[in-house]
Amino acid sequence: MSKLFCFGLGYSAARIARTLASEGWQIAGTARTQKGADTISAAGYQPFIFDGQTPNSAIAEALAASTHVLISAPPGDDDPVLRHHGDDLRRAASLNWIGYLSTIGVYGDRNGGWVDETSATDATSVRGRQRVAAEASWLALGQSLHVPTQIFRLAGIYGVGRSAIDKLREGTAHRIIKPDQVFNRIHVDDIARTVCAAMVGPTMSQVYNVTDDEPAPPQDVVTYAAELLGVAPPPEVPYADAQLSPMARSFYADNKRASNARLHQELGVTLKFPTYREGLRAILAELSGG
Missing domain, CATH: 3.90.25 (UDP-galactose 4-epimerase; domain 1)
Known part of the structure; x- marks a missing residue:
């Protein structure tokens, strides 16, 4: 059975989880507070509290049984998931996919010009530079584990x-x-549609812009x-x-204007919105x- 573990089971990740749960997947994920964990539990998923400051020993067991891991939690000076649970991921024998929700903010300012996934990252903000570093760290982990790892650069999320x-x-x-x-913007339902297509389809590119047309x-x-x-x-x-x-x-x-051509061409995704x-x-x- 496919099992998804989400670090940061919030607005976007919850929509992804709901889609997969309807197809019989088992879902587990983290929240920063007990209130958030209660929300996860109410949805029928296995909750864990992870505030990014200290590890949660119970997460290691859940990761060991997970086939897919999605990271939606934002980084700081480093990535808190990798800092506290990187070794747990390295020991997760069932793991066969890692996904990381990033942002098109990594491209920085292009004076209204177009960017695609081949464009260099040139983040102008601290948060953007943190995302660039986190993307590289997750791709490096996936390469070291020989586990397909994909980055999803999201536009402004709405729903x-x-x-x-x-x-x-x-x-x-x-x-x-x-x-x-x-x-650019992206409806939360189209985030779910895109990430789910990447998870279950043949592994192709490592990076996708998830934006509207x-x-x-x-x-x-x-x-x-x-x-x-x-x-x-x-x-x-x-x-x-x-x-x-x-x-x-x-x-x-x-x-800037972010192209989503790769999303359409490689994943075969037709945006609902x-x-x-x-x-x-x-x-x-x-x-x-x-």
Whole structure:
């Protein structure tokens, strides 16, 4: 039986887990807190607490029986999973696949130009550079174990609970205008579709951009969400005047268009939500009980 262990069984990994569980996989995963572990348990999975600061001895036993391991937990100065449980992974005799959820932020700023998986990494932020280092560490581990290891560079993740529609309803949406700025996005369901296809298909490339088909200005997404809701969009705010957190402002430091051609060509994945329009319409339908 196939068994997936997720380090960081949160928003995206939980959607992957749900897909695989429906196909008979056994699922285990970590949360940082007891509350998070209770959520994992309520979904019918085996929970473990791992806060990235100390190892959990019970995880070693679970890894020994796992066939697939997915890492969704973010790195810091190093990768906490490798630091505390790297040796457990090296002893995991049943392991035959490792997946790592990364970010297209590793490419850095390209002044709106296109990047694909052959483009050099040139992260501009500390978080981006940490991701670059973590990617290299996981690929090196997989090579040393002769276990197929794949990196999934995710665009901006959205879905129910994390969308422009949710923010408009909460009154927290903004239309920030930075000329020529574009972002790629990816619906959480399409993350699951892509990662699951890679896990069960023939091993091909080591790195995949997991993005939608249409990089778009962020204000366009908010405007379209407002149209769907039948409300006026929030006023436009020049980027220079926007009250953004340091993390939010760092996202605007990078401007690029990420190609997903490899995802289509090698994995045969057809995105359920190729642009934000399909995604937002589906979110509204779900939130409306449709």
